Amino acid sequence: MTGRLRRLAAAAAFGALLGGAGCGGAVEPDDLKAIRLPPGFRISLYAEVQGARSMALAPPLGALFVGSRGDEVHVVFDRDNDGAADAVRPVSRSLKVPNGIAWRDGWLYIAEQHRIIRYRPALAKLGPHSPEVIHDRLPDMSHHGWRYAAFGPDGRLYVTVGAPCNICDIGGLQGTILRLDADGGNPEVFASGLRNSVGIDFHPQTGEAFFTDNGGDWLGDDLPPDELNHATRPGLHYGFPHYAGGRAVSPDWKDRAPPPGAQFPVIEFDAHVAALGIHFYRGAMFPAEYRNDAFVAEHGSWNRTSPVGYRIMRVRFDGQGKAVGKEVFAEGWLKDGSSWGRPVDIKELLDGSLLVSDDSGGAIYRITYER
Numbered sequence: 587m588t589g590r591l592r593r594l595a596a597a598a599a600f601g602a603l604l605g606g607a608g609c610g611g612a613v614e615p616d617d618l619k620a621i622r623l624p625p626g627f628r629i630s631l632y633a634e635v636q637g638a639r640s641m642a643l644a645p646p647l648g649a650l651f652v653g654s655r656g657d658e659v660h661v662v663f664d665r666d667n668d669g670a671a672d673a674v675r676p677v678s679r680s681l682k683v684p685n686g687i688a689w690r691d692g693w694l695y696i697a698e699q700h701r702i703i704r705y706r707p708a709l710a711k712l713g714p715h716s717p718e719v720i721h722d723r724l725p726d727m728s729h730h731g732w733r734y735a736a737f738g739p740d741g742r743l744y745v746t747v748g749a750p751c752n753i754c755d756i757g758g759l760q761g762t763i764l765r766l767d768a769d770g771g772n773p774e775v776f777a778s779g780l781r782n783s784v785g786i787d788f789h790p791q792t793g794e795a796f797f798t799d800n801g802g803d804w805l806g807d808d809l810p811p812d813e814l815n816h817a818t819r820p821g822l823h824y825g826f827p828h829y830a831g832g833r834a835v836s837p838d839w840k841d842r843a844p845p846p847g848a849q850f851p852v853i854e855f856d857a858h859v860a861a862l863g864i865h866f867y868r869g870a871m872f873p874a875e876y877r878n879d880a881f882v883a884e885h886g887s888w889n890r891t892s893p894v895g896y897r898i899m900r901v902r903f904d905g906q907g908k909a910v911g912k913e914v915f916a917e918g919w920l921k922d923g924s925s926w927g928r929p930v931d932i933k934e935l936l937d938g939s940l941l942v943s944d945d946s947g948g949a950i951y952r953i954t955y956e957r
Contacts, residue, residue, distance in 0.1 A: 801831020
C-alpha cells in the first residue's frame, strides 16, 4: 500500500470511529453575512465546537484538534472534504484548562494550566488514555493560566506562560515563553518580561518567532497597546512589568529604572483588543501578496468604554521578514457595541484556506478565496 493510500485508509478509519455527528449549533450561516472581508474572500461555518480555542492540525489523520479553557479537547473531522465538518467529538476530558495544543510526529501535545502532556491518538481507541507528562512545573495559577503552544522550525516546543496578575512583580517561569525538546527535555526560558503572551508563530522565510502580548488593564481606554513582538534570538526581555504594554510605563514602576535592553513591539495594536492567535500565511489559495504576511485574531475588549477588537488583522511583512504595517482583514463580530463572536486562533488547511476559532460563538469558521 502506498503512503497516500495508507493516509486515506487511516483517515477513513478515524472518521468511522468519530461517527456521523454534524456540526449544528447556535451560529447560523446567515450570521456570517455580517462579516466584512476583502473582495474575493468568503467565510463559512466549518464546525460547531463548544468553547473552541487553540487549534492543531493533524494531517496524517485528516483531523483538527481543538483546545478549550474548560476541561476538554475536541477532534473535528471533515470526512468528505467538502469544507465543513461532519464529526465533532471530545477526545480528552478531565483536563485542567487545556487551551494550548500542538501536533508533531504522531503526538498530540496539550499544555494545561499546570503541566504539559502528550499522547498518541490511536485509531483503535479515542477514549480514555494515559498521557505522558513531559513537564509538570508550570505555575499553577488561574490568572492568565491558559497556555498556548507551538512547534518551532527547530523542532522544539514553545509554550507561553502568562503573569498571574494584571501588573505585578514576577519570578520563575511567570511572564515567559518556555522552550523545550519534544520529549520535555532541556527546558529553558526563550523570552521573558511578558505580561500575557499568547499566540506564537514563526516567519516562513527567516524562521524567527513572532508572538502577541496583551497590555495591562485599568490604565485608560487607549493605553497601553497590545503587542506583536519579534525574537531575533533567545534570551530577550520584553519590558514587563516596567512597561505595561508598548512604551507605556506602569504607574507603580515610574520611579524605577527600566530593564536594560528591553525589546519593544514591532507592531502596536489598539489598547484592549486582546490580540491572541497568530498565523503566517504559507499557502497558494489567497493572492500572492498575502504570502508570508501574518493574520492575528483580536478576541475583543472587556473593560473599555467602547468595545474594540472582535476581528482579524493582517500584518504586512517585507521581503526581509520585517513587519511593516497592519490593516483590518475581517470584521463584523462586533455590531452596535455588542459582539456575537470572538476570534481566538487561526490555522491553515492544506488547501490554503484559513480556519478561525471562536470561543464565544462556539464555532470554527473557514475563510476561502476565489479569483
